[in-house]
Amino acid sequence: xxxxxxxxxxxxxxxxxxxxxxxxxxxxxxxxxxxxxxxxxxxxxxxxxxxxxxxxxxxxxxxxxxxxxxxxxxxxxxxxxxxxxxxxxxxxxxxxxxxxxxxxxxxxxxxxxxxxxxxxxxxxxxxxxxxxxxxxxxxxxxxxxxxxxxxxxxxxxxxxxxxxxxxxxxxxxxxxxxxxxxxxxxxxxxxxxxxxxxxxxxxxxxxxxxxxxxxxxxxxxxxxxxxxxxxxxxxxxxxxxxxxxxxxxxx
Numbered sequence: 477x478x479x480x481x482x483x484x485x486x487x488x489x490x491x492x493x494x495x496x497x498x499x500x501x502x503x504x505x506x507x508x509x510x511x512x513x514x515x516x517x518x519x520x521x522x523x524x525x526x527x528x529x530x531x532x533x534x535x536x537x538x539x540x541x542x543x544x545x546x547x548x549x550x551x552x553x554x555x556x557x558x559x560x561x562x563x564x565x566x567x568x569x570x571x572x573x574x575x576x577x578x579x580x581x582x583x584x585x586x587x588x589x590x591x592x593x594x595x596x597x598x599x600x601x602x603x604x605x606x607x608x609x610x611x612x613x614x615x616x617x618x619x620x621x622x623x624x625x626x627x628x629x630x631x632x633x634x635x636x637x638x639x640x641x642x643x644x645x646x647x648x649x650x651x652x653x654x655x656x657x658x659x660x661x662x663x664x665x666x667x668x669x670x671x672x673x674x675x676x677x678x679x680x681x682x683x684x685x686x687x688x689x690x691x692x693x694x695x696x697x698x699x700x701x702x703x704x705x706x707x708x709x710x711x712x713x714x715x716x717x718x719x720x721x722x723x724x725x726x727x
Contacts, residue, residue: 479637479687482512484703491525498529512537512570516552520559533563535594535635540571546579557587564589565635568606569596569618577602581610594618594635595626603629621673624665627653637677638669641690641726645669668724675720685709689717693727 482490497507509526511519511534523534538544539552553575557564566583568575574597584590595602596618603615607630617626620638627634627650639646645668652661676686685702689709692700702708709717721727 479640479684481684481703481706482510484706487518487521490522494522494526494529494531498526498531506532508533508535508565510535510537510567511556512540512567514539514541514543516555519552519556523556523560523562527560527562531562533565533591534560535565535567535570537567537570538573538575540573544573546576549573549575550579550583553583554586557583557589561589563591565592565594565616566590567594567596567618568602569594574602577605577609580606580613584610584613592616592632595631600625600629600631603631620669620677623649623669624653624661627661628658637683637687638672640687640696641672641694642668642724671720671723675717681706682709682713686713686717689714690721690726693718693721 485493494509497509509522509531511522511526513519513522516539519536523536526534536553536556538549543549543552553566564587566575566580568580580593590613592614593606594616595606600622603617603626606613606615614633615626615631617623617631617634617636619626620636623634623636623638623646633650634646636646645664649661649664649669652664676690677683684706685700685708688697688702689700691697700708
């Protein structure tokens, strides 16, 4: 949901994308809408629009750039969550902003629509920390290279970029981990997700351009062009992404 250029889109463009994603003939699966912006008002507007258009749930991001104190985060997230009756997942790590575990528990106690947390943190310790302070929040892995470890720590699923390239592999890892097949889950993780992450996810400034290139090469999207301030990958990096796709038999 955040593997894209939402920060470069106008409100009208974002609403047009919501319209496209929530068309009735496409709703054979759940559609979640990311509501991320530095403006609380803009996030609330997106959340209300998502509900009006029939979305299944929202992903609520903490405010990025300046307002990252705990009071700011709580006020922002509660405003967004209270603007809709849709089930909501809080994005811990969205925009590079960490939401403390105790604050996640507090916010979820004040809004019963909060059903889970996407954890995109440098380590999986946050997964266990959240589960230790809340018995009602589900935790979803948010980093491709940490998927298996997060599942072993208690995460119930994933909300990761890699699922757009390798949905079957991600589902297989989750199923194996939930069945207690640790070795098998680690094997698929190492064979499928780690090569992909090495080519797309290590350098955050190249993350979106790398994924757009990969999806374009796979003929999922029509262009790999990105909007400034993002830049196209160098020829060397483009070839590395193409090599990864070939190695994983994705093209």
